[in-house]
Structures are given as structure tokens and as C-alpha cells.
Amino acid sequence: MHPKIAFSEDVGLTMARNELQRWYLEHERPLPWREQPAPYGTWLCEVIMQQTRIDQGTAYWERFMHRWPNFQSLADASVDEVLKEWQGLGYYSRARNLHKTAQIICDEYPQGHPTELNQWLALPGVGAYTAAAICSICFGTPVAAVDGNVLRVLSRFLGIHEPIDRPSGRKPLEAFAEAWVDPKHPGRHNQALMELGALICTPHAPDCAHCPLQKECTSSFMPHKKGSMPPFKQGKTKVQDVALHFHVIHQNGRILMQQRPDHGIWGGLWTFPSSEAPWEGSINNDVIPEPLDQCLIARGPCGTSVKHLLSHRRFHVQFWLWSCPEDCTLEMGEWHRWDSAELLALPRVLESSWEDVKNSASQKESKTNA
Numbered sequence: 001m002h003p004k005i006a007f008s009e010d011v012g013l014t015m016a017r018n019e020l021q022r023w024y025l026e027h028e029r030p031l032p033w034r035e036q037p038a039p040y041g042t043w044l045c046e047v048i049m050q051q052t053r054i055d056q057g058t059a060y061w062e063r064f065m066h067r068w069p070n071f072q073s074l075a076d077a078s079v080d081e082v083l084k085e086w087q088g089l090g091y092y093s094r095a096r097n098l099h100k101t102a103q104i105i106c107d108e109y110p111q112g113h114p115t116e117l118n119q120w121l122a123l124p125g126v127g128a129y130t131a132a133a134i135c136s137i138c139f140g141t142p143v144a145a146v147d148g149n150v151l152r153v154l155s156r157f158l159g160i161h162e163p164i165d166r167p168s169g170r171k172p173l174e175a176f177a178e179a180w181v182d183p184k185h186p187g188r189h190n191q192a193l194m195e196l197g198a199l200i201c202t203p204h205a206p207d208c209a210h211c212p213l214q215k216e217c218t219s220s221f222m223p224h225k226k227g228s229m230p231p232f233k234q235g236k237t238k239v240q241d242v243a244l245h246f247h248v249i250h251q252n253g254r255i256l257m258q259q260r261p262d263h264g265i266w267g268g269l270w271t272f273p274s275s276e277a278p279w280e281g282s283i284n285n286d287v288i289p290e291p292l293d294q295c296l297i298a299r300g301p302c303g304t305s306v307k308h309l310l311s312h313r314r315f316h317v318q319f320w321l322w323s324c325p326e327d328c329t330l331e332m333g334e335w336h337r338w339d340s341a342e343l344l345a346l347p348r349v350l351e352s353s354w355e356d357v358k359n360s361a362s363q364k365e366s367k368t369n370a
């Protein structure tokens, strides 16, 4: 075991913790949720900021706070309204969990909100990091909030060379983080570590000369070349290439839209009906996919094909136009005019291709009708 992990309350470490907090009080960014930290705004911020850049997330946080300033107003909104407001942030299960959690809190805590770590952990979409961040910041609970930033800082600070994406690397870091939390100011300590990771101990260019932990840090004198400094990872998930066909099915100027199931990709959002196929290495516009219903008449590709990358899948997206004869009833979605379909909560991949696909489909439709 690393000596610092075994003796986490030694004098040097207590001094380093104090230095860290002094640095934070001087350098923290003036972010709106820090002005008057309260459970609702802190929870909202922690959920929005997962997998999101801070400048992008701040605009969303402000819009949500303006439209739904408390648990009750968010619980009273419809899930479609929340998904629409979330549009562009990705990982839509977060938005659905946000809404569900607001409703549970209003049902189970009519006078307020949960105050205990275990109560927060029982809520949808609230993991160990989020619960710890909320409880330490809002209620002074002495618990460590360990996210990717904190793992990076601590793995360098302690010189942990075990891969942090494996329990052998991650567990000692979490144990140290718990032991090192300042019992008097846990919220400030957690935020200071996260801020240090965001501003000084950055992934590719740690600024050790200006770091409050430099004196005690095991890595401060290591070469800062890429790959020579912790954290280390064992392996990344392989990205799988998939051909994704969106079927733009039209009938009398209307198109068919489908709401996707809650679980899985773009859960709860609206898309054209879709199908997937193995990726063959290139898009071939001559190979029309299997029709979703035998009554459909293929009109060929429409719009420009695009690539869309998720965490472990790369979609090669192609749009196909189909005509649906009037006597054919498709039960697989809702018929919309283009302008009303555009108001649905759409995933970003459709939002960015919408005008292109709409124009291309409309041109092909009018040629067919001419």
C-alpha cells in the first residue's frame, strides 16, 4: 500500500489539504450555482455537468433554473417538455431521471428534500459521486465526491500507476479520498479538488508550478510527456461501426415519427422509424434497405449521410425516402407535418440534418407527384 494511503492524516497531508482550500478560495470560478448553494440547484448542476463542458452546461443550468426553479415546478412539467429543454445535451436518460427524481422527491418529501446520503443514492440517476457532491456541499456531510477529475489529481498526487479503470487502481484512490476529506469543510474540499483538476492538474498540461499540492505531490517532478504521468488506463472500449437507416415515410405531405422506448439509445426522443445493419465500410446508395412494411414504395436516398459517434458505437447514418399509399395504415408511430414534427424532442443527429432531409424529401416528393 502507498505510504500516503496508509497514513492519510499525517501533518504534510493536512497542510496540503489546507493549501488546496486556500488556493480554491482565491481562484474558484464564479459559477452561478456556487453563489447560494442549495439542494435543487446543486443536484441540477451535478446532473447536467456529467459528460458536459462547463460553458455548455452553464447555459442549460440557467435555462432550467429560470423555467423550473424548484423540485415542484420540474415535477409538474411533462417529460416531453423536459426532454425538449434538454435537447442537444445528449445522454437523454439523464433528463428522464431528472424528471422522475423531482416527482419522487415531491411525493416522498412534501416539506423539502432528502438530506442523507442514502436517501439521495436511492433516487434515479443519482450515483455515488452526485450524492456525495450534494451532501458535502449542501449539508456538510464528510464524504468524498470522486469523479474523473479527482481520480486524475489523486493518482498523480499519490503516484498510483495501477490502471484507474480497474478496481486495483481505483479502490485505493477512493479510500484515500475518503480519508483525506476535510471533516470541517467537506464541500469546499471536494470542490477544491475538482477545480484543481479542471484548472491546474489538467489531463494534458498540468501546471505544477502553480499547484497548491506541488510540495507533497509525487508526480510534480516527473516528465510531463504524454503517457508518462498517471492516470493510466488498461484499455478503452472498442468503437463498433454500424449502418443506421432512418426511414422518412411520407403520406399526403405528412411524415411518420416514432417515439423511442425509454431505455436504450435516444430513449423517449422522437425519430424517423429506423433500422440497423452491419457496416460494410462505405455507404452504397444503390442498396436499398429492407422496407419496414411491404406496402411502402422506395423513393431512394434523401439528404446527406452523416456520421454520429456515441461512446462505443459509430453510426453511419443514411436517410431513405418511402411513400406510403393512402390505403396502407402503419401502426408504428404518429403522422406529423414537417413543422409539427420539428417541435418534437429530437436527438441532435436529426436536429442537425433536419433541414437537409426535409428539403431533399420535399423535392423528391414533388417530382414524384408531378
Ligand code: SF4
Residues within 6 Å of the ligand: 153, 156, 157, 200, 201, 202, 206, 207, 208, 211, 212, 213, 214, 217, 218, 219, 220
Ligand atoms: S503538482 Fe502537478 S501533477 Fe501534482 S497535483 Fe499539482 S498539477 Fe497535478
